[in-house]
Amino acid sequence: MSRNPRNQIYPANEDLPAAGSGLLARLWRIRTELLLIGALTLFVLTLLGATQQGRWWPFIMLTSAVSVPAVTRTGRNWVAAHFWCVATRHRLQKTCLETTMHTRAGRIPLVLWITPTRTGEKALVMTRAGISAAEFEAYAEEIAAACWARSANVYRHRKWAHLLIVEVVRRDELPGAASPGLARLYGHAWVALRSDLEEPPDLARPYALPQVG
Structure with missing residues (x-):
């Protein structure tokens, strides 16, 4: 039985095309x-x-x-951080393919950009018609599990509902050098979908690369 009514947006007896694009x-x-x-x-x-x-x-x-x-440690940390960005992007796409986060025509949302953060990664996603940020929030646990992370948080843009951020949290916060992040693209106008997340993510906050041996 589904955890959340939004986890199944299509009738159970409806035959959908294979997800693709x-x-x-x-x-x-x-x-x-x-x-x-x-x-x-x-x-x-x-x-x-x-x-x-x-x-x-x-x-x-x-x-x-x-x-x-x-x-060098800095070089290895840079490689590790961007490796996880690529891995998270593919796991997000795989989650959309394996759930109902795709359209009736089989198209999945587009991951426009993804960047390292102090706690993991943040992905800027553009949804397709028929998919909303609330759909991603309903699948937050599945996203976290697919990305081998602790949790996943979803934020939608205040003005453009088709744009959202998926924040993948995989470790405690680490101090580090400043990063452009996603704030230069769309500012800070993001709304958390969960009530326990009081403030939108500050995408311009500095982040640290994960430490590798």
Whole structure:
């Protein structure tokens, strides 16, 4: 039996199409992976070209540019924080596919942007017609479980109801350097859907990268 009436927005006997979307939407979902593949391909081709021509300085400079950040704590923390951003984005999309947070045509909301925070990640989401922020709030526990996190909080924009923030909380707050966050895009006009969340999230607050060994 459903925890919340909003957890099942379609009749139980209704046959829905398999969740899916157009080519552009699918490419948008894997944009980070495509950029990484392109950068890696360019990196390998540059190294091969330099070594074949007997030029070793470009090889040394490029390998140093990659290896030096990897052996520093700051570099490892940056990689870990953005790894979790990519993982959270995919887990959010998977949750939409596995629940009713998609339209009758099978389209899921778009994760427009995601950034590290002091406690985890925050994702800016644009919903599709027929889906609201309240639907995400009804599935907050499923989102937290899918993202391997402690909890998930949902905030909607005061003016544009189709825009919402999903805050994934996976650790205690950590101090750190300031980050642009999402505030520069849409300001601070966010409303918490849960009564125990008194204030909208301050997206411009500084965050710390998760510490890795």
